[in-house]
Amino acid sequence: MTTTTQLLIRKDDLSSTRIRTTEDAALAKGQVRLRIDRFALTANNITYAAFGESMNYWQFFPTGEEGWGCIPVWGFGSVVQSLHPGVAVGERLYGYVPMASSIVLAPERLSPARFADGAPHRAALPAVYNQYFRCASDPLYTSGTEDLQALLRPLFITSWLIDDFFDDNDFFGARPGVVLLSSASSKTAYGTAFQMHRRDGIEVVGLTSATNKAFCESLGCYHRVLAYEELDQVAADAACVYVDFAGNGELRRAIHTRFPQLRHDCVIGGTHVEQLAPAGSAKELPGPRATFFFAPAQIKKRTTEWGEQAFGQRMVQAWQDFLATVAQPTAPWLVAEHHDGAAAVQAAYAQVLSGRGDPRIGHILSLSR
The missing domain is CATH 3.90.180.10 (Medium-chain alcohol dehydrogenases, catalytic domain)
Structure with missing residues (x-):
């Protein structure tokens, strides 16, 4: 047995x-x-x-x-x-x-x-x-990279879909403007930044802890990296969107309070488990209501519009580009x-x-x- x-x-x-x-x-x-x-x-x-x-x-x-x-x-x-x-x-x-x-x-x-x-x-x-x-x-499988595939594949697909979702919605009127990504050292965040960095009119700003700032800067996929306490270095009148990988309630409050031109607040995850905001607390904040991103919904939308084959081809190409960058032997991410x-x-x-x-x-x- x-x-x-x-x-x-x-x-x-x-x-x-x-x-x-x-x-x-x-x-x-x-x-x-x-x-x-x-x-x-x-x-x-x-x-x-x-x-x-x-x-x-x-x-x-x-x-x-x-x-x-x-x-x-x-x-x-x-x-x-x-x-x-x-x-x-x-x-x-x-x-x-x-x-x-x-x-x-x-x-x-x-x-x-x-x-x-x-x-x-x-x-x-x-x-x-x-x-x-x-x-x-x-088509996404290679035998010598199973570890990286297990670590990054599902996250990068989400990253790719987040970028596509924002581009599909013209960044909710924040183009030209700023994209703020919390938990910038997380794999889904830097996968998203890798894609968004290529978009015209978008400044990709990574927010992270002071200890992870140098790591995020070394990746080259953020236009700027700021520690959480440096949020005031982004102009208060900037048109912006927030992509939240941390779930930190205090950070959300600071962003909603500082940026009157915040156009969209997209909730992806909750890496800061000990600081997750109580349910419903985001309703009290000024600006747009925090909205969960659900990757399967964007997959369904795009496979309907593009067809499954074209969807798969685009995703495979994006994945191969990302994996080649992450696995570069001289400076692996x-x-x-x-x-x-x-x-x-x-x-x-x-x-x-x-x-x-x-x-x-x-x-x-x-x-x-």
């Missing part, structure tokens, strides 16, 4: 974790068991936990235990058992997985490039998160650090949750080693 190991998180206290190991049930007809070989843990996954209830992230991989959740992550795995005629043992897959050593999937809507998990509890959840990409036919085994995974989670650490290090975890 094989077993599965999971990292469980208290939904009401994200710092409280425990390891659970359970015996695997036999597969049903049409199911496959995926050994999860490696997955990335980033601030984005902390956002999944912080908004787990309101955005339904806890529902993807239910634990069956009241009050305890399993955070979704992005990673690679190999099929170790299969009762599905269309999926062979040994096949390599990339997709949305739990922080665990394995997962059972029910493949449906198979194509050479991908399939969807047909588990009933996922049927009403966004389809984009239920897709598993077959590495042998995946990101270096992977591996954490194998239950104790190492718990420690890495605590470090990422704290928001401290070298932004140039990307954490790759495994509970199957």
Whole structure:
């Protein structure tokens, strides 16, 4: 009998974790068991936990235990058992997985490039998160860069969509103008800056902690990088939009108060978990109401307008450009650090949750080693 190991998180206290190991049930007809070989843990996954209830992230991989959740992550795995005629043992897959050593999937809507998990509890959840990409036919896959793909691929796709969303809306009247990005050292923020930096009439300003300022400046994708306490260096009368990766309520208040020409406040994540604003508090601020960005909605819009093939071609080209820049051997933006085994995974989670650490290090975890 094989077993599965999971990292469980208290939904009401994200710092409280425990390891659970359970015996695997036999597969049903049409199911496959995926050994999860490696997955990335980033601030984005902390956002999944912080908004787990309101955005339904806890529902993807239910634990069956009241009050305890399993955070979704992005990673690679190999099929170790299969009762599905269309999926062979040994096949390599990339997709949305739990922080665990394995997962059972029910493949449906198979194509050479991908399939969807047909588990009933996922049927009403966004389809984009239920897709598993077959590495042998995946145009975004390269065998030598799995670590960087796990760390950056889902984040960059979000970054690319954020940039497209703002361009699609002509930056809400703030072009020419300023884009303010909080948590500028985070991967989704600098992926967004990488795209927006190429837009005419836009000054991309990264906001970060004083300790991460030099790192953000070294990337070259921000026109300016300011520490949070240096916000007053941006002209108060500037037409601007705010892209919030931090979820810091005090920073939001400062931006809404300082900039009467703030045209849009776009909420992406909550990396500053300890400073998340109470629900509803943003309603009291002057200027536009803070609005969540939901990537699947922009995907649906663009695939309808451009067609799936054209959408995919544009995304692949953007991804290849970004990956080549990040992985440049002389000055890489990101270096992977591996954490194998239950104790190492718990420690890495605590470090990422704290928001401290070298932004140039990307954490790759495994509970199957």
